[in-house]
Amino acid sequence: MAEALADIARVTGLGMVTIRADLDHAGDAIAEAAGLAIPGQTRIVTDGSRSLGWMSPDELLLILPAAELADAIAALTDALASEHALVVDVSDARAVFDVTGPHADDVIAKLMPVDLDDLPPDGLRRSRAAQTAAALWRIPGGFRLIGFRSTADYLRLILENAAIPGSGLAPR
């Protein structure tokens, strides 16, 4: 009863790069520069500390340790130099939270109109959390949720509110 439904932890120290390009055409170059395979539609590919998420048919999001950011941007910019493409640093534009624990599903189900049964292990779902945009994917023990930096306090507030002890969604 006294236990929150899930741990809510802000994650910092991540670098993020938005890549816009024709993925059919430039996919190989991006994969090589990013060090990850191109994810399928609405999927995210993770390999150790790096992830590459499918954001839209012509947009990917590379997530990696902040220390590797500058090199990655340089590598991607280089690799796409001859393409029509956009590579931009969006690391500072985001707020990232990990929602973990046995009832992490319940916390997400209170905020996002997303059918979690339909979210594959490597699924990336862009939607909203209450009234603000958010993207979601699975991590061991729960979910990682990213939203906009300016709404970080709001996100923490609604996540913690959704996780209050005793408010699990199991039928009573």
Place this chain on the structure above:
Amino acid sequence: MLILTCPYCGVKAEETELSPGGEAHLKRVGPGGTAEEFEAYLFARKNIKGVHFERWRHAYGCGKWFLAARDTHTMQVYGTYKAQTAHATDEIVANARQARAEWVPDWPQGSEAVVG
């Protein structure tokens, strides 16, 4: 509250994840257009009870604009398709015709043009 499947990312999105954009397949009239043409482009809308083609943006998702064929009376969705499409697909037309036998597309048939 509607559910529409975004043709770009395959997500079954609910209405709160989308933003509406009004009637689809309007042809832009620029500086060369006559007053009548421009008025029709800017203001004249079909406002149909029945088979309706409309624009939606998957605003809380992949951000892409897409088109939906929906029945404004029964709420049946005949299909969604990409914005870079001149007309609804044959499959959508067939779906609409099945539900509303009296409806006929107002564009030339057998010339489904998908561009881009």
Place this chain on the structure above:
Amino acid sequence: MSRTPPFRLPRGGRLIDRAFQLAFRFDGRHLRGVQGDTLASALLANGQMLMGRSFKYHRPRGPLASGAEEPNALFGLGQGGRFEPNQRASTTALVAGMVLRSQNCWPSLDADVGAINNWLSPLLPAGFYYKTFIHPRPFWKHLFEPVIRRSAGLGRAPVGPDPDRYEQAYAFAETVVVGGGIAGLTAARDAADKGGRVIVLEQDPVWGGRTPTDHDGGPAAIDALLADLRGRGNVTLRRNCMATGLYDHGYLLAREALADHDPNQGIPRQRLWRIRAGHVITATGALERPLSFACNDVPGVMLASAVRDFISGYGVAPGRRIVAVTNNDDAYRTALTAQAAGLEVVAVIDARPQARGDLPQAARAANIPVMTGKAVAKVKGGTHVEGVAICDQAGDGRVTGSLDCDVVAMSGGWSPVVHLYSHCGGRLTWDEPEAMFRPDPSRPPLGADGKPMVTVLGAANGDLRCAGDLERSEAPTMPVWVMPQDAPYKLRAKMWLDFQNDVKVSDVELAAREGYASVEHAKRYTTLGMATDQGKNSNINGLAVLSKALNQPLEATGTTTFRPPYTPLTLGTIAAEARGEAFQPLRKTPMHDWHASHGASFEPVGHWRRPYSYPRAGEDRHGAVNREILAVRNGVGTLDASTLGKIVVKGPDAGRFLDMMYTNMMSTLPVGKCRYGLMCNENGFLMDDGVVARLSTDTWLCHTTTGGADRIHGHMEDWLQCEWWDWQVYTANLTEQYAQIAVAGPRARELLQRLPGTIDLSQDALPFMQWAEGALAGIPARIYRISFSGELSYEIAVPAGRGLELWERLHAEGRDLDITPYGTEAMHVMRAEKGFIMIGDETDGTVIPQDLGLHWAISKKKPDYIGKRAQARSFMKDGSRWQLVGLESLDGRVLPDGAYAVEPGVNANGQRKTQGRVTSSYHSPTLDRPIAMGLVRHGPARMGQVLEFPLPSGEVMKARIVDPVFYDKEGTRLNG
């Protein structure tokens, strides 16, 4: 006859646990109930039959029903912020320590002054308000309306904010079954067999619906189904969960009670489920209808089903001597139940000529007197039932006898609960043999796939004997809409249809006579079905009376529209987490906390909070604004401009694209330079503005207004995706990636040059409207030499995560320069001093750039841009549009923002003609006088003329038309 204790029966009560006593208070009295009681059963167990006063006539009322349809027994519940009016006694579980207050009575439930309306009732028929208070006209506003308002409304509003928590949750299932009775549970099992997720919702705390009460094998059958369902991984059973509304594409709202009226649990009180169902099965049962006989509202007249619910469910005797009156077999169950509980059943009065079904026969076998072809002529008694006068149903009410009793159990047949089915467009059909509206299988609501979205099962579908395989056969119902059938007016004027709103048979007949033939009109004229119960008891009876009065079949009359919610929803569940701090996403810049700790007074701009000004001790908001402006004009100030939209646009076609987006030419902007741009919509109206910087040959950065960032990004993507999808352009909204700080004032350069950096900030290296990139104070920065204040100004963009660091560094370095943080209001005043327009002040969605004298920012060379064709429309070009000017108040006072300039004459509505309005108006501390901007017909050609601005007080202010640039017309300062 008097009512005698004990009211709690010695045995029975399927739903209660007598071992747990619960104390509560009712109108100050200390009473006790038991675990499992509802408020209604607990009050009845204390002998309290009088539970409310009716809305209009203040007639004494007892409970009518035992479920969600209860119209009478409504209480104010709780205290302070937790007080809630109109809580249904029949569905509210008793919680220890509850405080109940009766409603709509003064000074007390027993002695209610408002009951005088009852004696005046012949003067207060339907439509009374409309007819009586219409003349003389002025009386309405000053006399009638205030008096009527005082007596209007049922229950009091709570005082103080609700301290309880509420939440929402999303759920998805292939099948959702609404109703946990025999039909619903059976359907859930069948659906679960087919696979897919199944959610079952039951409004009550217990499963089974009527089956356990009405059928001998009922409890076992329900238990078996529940055991089966609980063993399945794909079934979720949710009780205390009321499906309140069904909407398009299988969207179902349901309210789950978690800790209702029990704040001690510390968990959310209620949860609103937002369920998306592949298919919905409604097995919502049926509601019993009252019978319309004279004085059918006296406390003690109850639905037959309610009488047996109280006996068998709660072990409570509503009375000792019971008369049942019916037009169907089902009411005999009540007679048999009551007799088995040791109560006296005086008689069953059956309106049908004969009653030969299994149940009547069983009643006769149990020595219960059965009187067929009979009716209740009138109920005797005032605050409780004392007896009934009997007459022939086929007659005009001549009394043939009378019976003493303290409870009348009535049954007028059953109406399927078709609400959810109807909410989303399902149509009904009139079932003549069963005398009820039920779902028309040929016209169900359709889902996104065009297939029926709802299946209705069991009693909700008109199958009133769906549990019949457990029981005996039943004979048909005989429609009885008025009892007796030829009752005279005197009786009809005492027959209640809508108990909560006090609508009688005679009122509906009056509406029909006065021409309200449409059921929707008659409803509103009489208020039938418009109370908090939404006509659950009265709907069909009222339609039948209306149909008879109009001499048309019932199906020709039709029903009124069923609208959600099925039962009232607490506003808290609709708001859920969106209250207090989380009411809206409050967007904060990287420097937000610094502003807060330095006394910022914030203002909302979209979802952002921006410092309006930074008042110091002893200073008000406006005092601070004046100080901040002078500091910037004379020294240096900093503005947090992080909220400005920043959209990067890149690609081989980016220049061509921006030429379409903006009214001026962006493709020719040299790399390294900035240009102010205007963006219009296809209607030609100005929608946003901002400075565009060319970052490289194929990349531009577009600044938008604070509120415009997402909208303009969406606008750009719209045109790129839907119109020019073959153009090679990518955009990205980088608004949140950067903190942006405006450093403005004559000493801005001096300050910035104190910071270590790689960027040459000199006038030669970085003149006005250029940008440069490098490091500043060790932070990667892009510096734009742009100015909204009219001063020497640099806007510095750094990664958001380092914004605070730079801000603090600037303030540390600038202390001796008296560096001053300034807010949005200082920015607004300074831009107005300079005659710069502000989107949302000078524009309102009907203003074109030409109105604002911005011709210099509209390219004449470009063949096209968004809005160009519209700006060529005839009335956009005619000279009579209101145009931007400065306004100088003649008496030294600040003109009211939005004030209109009048001209001689009146328009077609008799209003003064207008020729302009004030769009921005401030006191300028720089000039120490008021300044204003406005839009005036032929304004720029009328310099020096004086306009009149009438104020709401009747006073008229005068202002002279002047140039809108009040300060530094030559622009020497910003070029400094």
